[in-house]
Amino acid sequence: MEQDVNIKITDRDGVTHEVKAPTDMAMNLMEIVRSYELAPEGTIGICGGMAMCASCQCYVLSETELPEKQDDEEAMLSEAFYVQDNSRLGCQIQMTPEMEGLEVVLAPES
Numbered sequence: 001m002e003q004d005v006n007i008k009i010t011d012r013d014g015v016t017h018e019v020k021a022p023t024d025m026a027m028n029l030m031e032i033v034r035s036y037e038l039a040p041e042g043t044i045g046i047c048g049g050m051a052m053c054a055s056c057q058c059y060v061l062s063e064t065e066l067p068e069k070q071d072d073e074e075a076m077l078s079e080a081f082y083v084q085d086n087s088r089l090g091c092q093i094q095m096t097p098e099m100e101g102l103e104v105v106l107a108p109e110s
Contacts, residue, residue: 010105029090030056049091054080056090057107081110
């Protein structure tokens with residue numbers, strides 16, 4: 001059964017986009033940003049979603065319950081620029097029904 005979730009993504013120009021994200025395609029937030037072309041090509045997901053570059057760093061604004069950060073995400077964020085308490089890597093946030101209402105702001109380009 002197909003189920004899309006509604007999420008809000010504020011791009012690096014400060015424009016907020018309300019998008020529908022499929023939960024049945026094993027996509028992550030970084031891939032959603034890329035599919036809606038909310039960041040210039042080549043500026044997000046440079047490592048292909050392997051938690052190795054932080055180009056997909058975002059700030060989570062909503063109270064959405066996210067999975068715990070894994071060691072590789074923690075390590076990458078410890079080396080990234082513009083990290084805040086609510087920073088996450090978009091490639092590590094899978095689109096599941098629980099992501100309904102997720103609101104994020106894309107971090108500035110490093």
